[in-house]
Every structure is written in C-alpha cells, then in structure tokens.
Amino acid sequence: MFTRKSPSTGSGSPEVTGFYDRDTGSIMYVAACPETKQAALIDVVLDFDPEAGRTRTDSAQEVLDFVKAQGLTVAWVLDTHPHADHMMASHWLTRQTGAPNAIGEKIREISALWRGIYHLPDAFDPDRDFDGLFADGEQFSFGNVQVNVMLSPGHTLGSITYVMGDAAFVHDTFMHVDTGTSRADFPGGSSKDLWNSLQEILTLPDDTRLFVGHDYPPVKDRHDPAWEATVAEHKQRNPHLAGKTEAEFIKLRDDRDATLSLPDRMLFALQVNLRGGRLAPLEDDGHFYFKIPANKF
Known part of the structure; x- marks a missing residue:
C-alpha cells in the first residue's frame, strides 16, 4: 500500500x-501524538469486492500492523461521514x-x-452503533493533541472536519490542491453548503496541513497519489477556488456533478456505514444480505 508520513511540528x-x-482512491489516516504515542484512526476502509459481494479486512489490518510496529495505542476510531465510495472499518477496529x-x-x-431510500424504516441506529456522535464545535483529545470538530456539510449534510493543532482532516470537501473539490450531488448534498464549508476551512491558519479524503491519479503531471497541502496552497492554487466567486463555484460544481x-x-x-461498519443482521440461513433499490437513481 502506498503510504506517506507528515511529521509533527511540535x-x-x-x-x-x-x-x-x-481500489477506491481513499486515504486512511493514523494521527499520532509523538509524545504519548496515542493515536486516532480516521476513515479506515473495510475492503469490498462488489462483484462477489465479499468484505475483507486486509487494509484495516495493514493500518493496525503499522500501529503496532510504531508502538502506538489507538485512542479513537473516527469517521468524517458515512462514505458513499467505501465501507468503513469502524466496527471491526473497535473490536x-x-x-x-x-x-x-x-x-x-x-x-x-x-x-426511506432503502425502504428500511426500522434500520440504522447511530446512537447504538457509535460510541460518540460529535456536534459542531465539540472538543476531545488523545494524548497531547486536542481535537476540534467542525461541521462541514456539502458532500453530505453531516460531514465533519477534525482539526488537530496544525492538521485538519477535511474528507470530501477539498480534493488535492491540483485537482479541485469533491462532488455535492448525493442525497442531502449541496454545492452551496460545500462552498460555505470550504470557505470556513480556509479561515484556518495558512500553515494548517489539510488532509483530503480521496485522490485519483494520474493527475496532470503527477502519477503518485497525494493528499496533503496547506490552507495557503489551496487559496493560491486550487482550480475550483482560486479567483472564483460563489456563483462561479456553484455552477462549476453542479455542471461537473451532472456528468458523474x-x-x-x-x-x-x-447500508453498512449507517450501521457503523456492520453488515445487516444475519438471516436464518446464516448469511448476510444487501438490499439494493432498483431504479431510484
């Protein structure tokens, strides 16, 4: 697996x-306090083969192997939103x-x-399936790292950013600085809300490291995946934002989303992520099943 480390600055x-x-263009993160060796795992993937309907834990295990090799202790298993492009390994990691x-x-x-979309009126109980449901402005910590929660809707109506000192995990808001921004056309999404979220993130100090949720190389002259850039770099170089008005951004984003x-x-x-990374309950034949709506999209 391709990895890259960004050092602590103090x-x-x-x-x-x-x-x-x-497989999904996703970036999974380990954020570690270098002084106490406590860590948070962010947006870790549960592998899935859509052709066979099979899940695996290979990627999540690789993250845990790294944690063990570095002598880290996992203090939190965090997700920024219920992802549309990959299953979350949250439940498996807590176990x-x-x-x-x-x-x-x-x-x-x-x-x-x-x-409503799945026609499963009794499904999905986040209060049961997650140990913490963070509000905008809430704070928590691991080791000597304080985490501030920032509501960042647009891609979904409930996406959140984790701000940890000079690092911010901005999920599906920004893409890498040479690429632009994330789509906002899923149910509950809004390009206007996304613009507002992007602008709020850009009020963080210019040297804040922004870590994005996805990359899809090759891009322009770049072949390797990339996911870190500063606030200042996004202000100056992000092609969806630099020199753009709100109206220009919304048109650009909506026009592009209509092609995806x-x-x-x-x-x-x-249906897995809204259960905290769990499959649907076992049926009487001892197997799990997915329910897929037909002709709704």
Missing part, C-alpha cells in the same frame, strides 16, 4: 501517516482495539434519509 501537532487504498468509534451527530438525519455516475460501491456501502 507539541499538540500530530504526526500523520496516510495509507492510499487504490480489535477496544477504542471508541465516533462520527458527526447529523448521521441521525442522514440515517432517516436513507431509511454513482460510485460502484455506494448502494452497498451506505
């Missing part, structure tokens, strides 16, 4: 290691580490939306 600043999942898992509190509203197809894992992934 007390309160995490050392960040990103792991690139080529392996004993650490609490958490996501933004607006997953309750996202769950209500998708109960659904991720091939989306209808599988949401």
Whole structure:
C-alpha cells in the first residue's frame, strides 16, 4: 500500500501517516501524538469486492500492523461521514482495539434519509452503533493533541472536519490542491453548503496541513497519489477556488456533478456505514444480505 508520513511540528501537532487504498482512491489516516504515542484512526476502509459481494479486512489490518510496529495505542476510531465510495472499518477496529468509534451527530438525519431510500424504516441506529456522535464545535483529545470538530456539510449534510493543532482532516470537501473539490450531488448534498464549508476551512491558519479524503491519479503531471497541502496552497492554487466567486463555484460544481455516475460501491456501502461498519443482521440461513433499490437513481 502506498503510504506517506507528515511529521509533527511540535507539541499538540500530530504526526500523520496516510495509507492510499487504490481500489477506491481513499486515504486512511493514523494521527499520532509523538509524545504519548496515542493515536486516532480516521476513515479506515473495510475492503469490498462488489462483484462477489465479499468484505475483507486486509487494509484495516495493514493500518493496525503499522500501529503496532510504531508502538502506538489507538485512542479513537473516527469517521468524517458515512462514505458513499467505501465501507468503513469502524466496527471491526473497535473490536480489535477496544477504542471508541465516533462520527458527526447529523448521521441521525442522514440515517432517516436513507431509511426511506432503502425502504428500511426500522434500520440504522447511530446512537447504538457509535460510541460518540460529535456536534459542531465539540472538543476531545488523545494524548497531547486536542481535537476540534467542525461541521462541514456539502458532500453530505453531516460531514465533519477534525482539526488537530496544525492538521485538519477535511474528507470530501477539498480534493488535492491540483485537482479541485469533491462532488455535492448525493442525497442531502449541496454545492452551496460545500462552498460555505470550504470557505470556513480556509479561515484556518495558512500553515494548517489539510488532509483530503480521496485522490485519483494520474493527475496532470503527477502519477503518485497525494493528499496533503496547506490552507495557503489551496487559496493560491486550487482550480475550483482560486479567483472564483460563489456563483462561479456553484455552477462549476453542479455542471461537473451532472456528468458523474454513482460510485460502484455506494448502494452497498451506505447500508453498512449507517450501521457503523456492520453488515445487516444475519438471516436464518446464516448469511448476510444487501438490499439494493432498483431504479431510484
């Protein structure tokens, strides 16, 4: 797996290691306090083969192997939103580490939306399946790293950013600085909300390291995946934002989103992620099943 480390810049600043999942273009993160060796795992992928309907834990295990090799202790298992393009390994990781898992509190509203889409009126109980549901402005910590939660809707109505000192995990808001921004056309998404979230993130100090959720190389002259750039770099170079008005951004984003197809894992992934990374309950034949709506998209 392609990995890259971003060093801590001092007390309160995490050392960040990103792991690139080529199947989904996702980046999984380990944010570690270098002084106490406590760590948070962010947006770790549960592998899924959509052709066979099979899940695996290879990628999540690779992250845990790194944690063990570095002598880290997992304090939190975090997700930024219920992902549409990959399944979250949250439940499996909590069982392996004993650490609490958490996501933004607006997953309750996202769950209500998708109960209707799946026609599963009794499904999805985030209060049961997550140990923490964070509100905008909430704070928590691991080691000497304080974490501030920032509501960042647009890609979904409940996406959150984790700000940790001079590092911010901005998920599906920005793409890498040479690429632009993330789509905002999923149920509950909004390009206007995304613009507002992007502008709020850009109020962080210019040297804040922004870590994005996805990359899809090759891009322009770049062949390797990349996921880190500063606030200042995004202000100056991001092609969807630099020199753009709100109206120009919304038109650009909406026009592009209208050309995009659904991720091939989306209808599988949401019914797992809204259960905190769990499959649906076992049926009487001893197997799990997915429910996929036909002709709704």
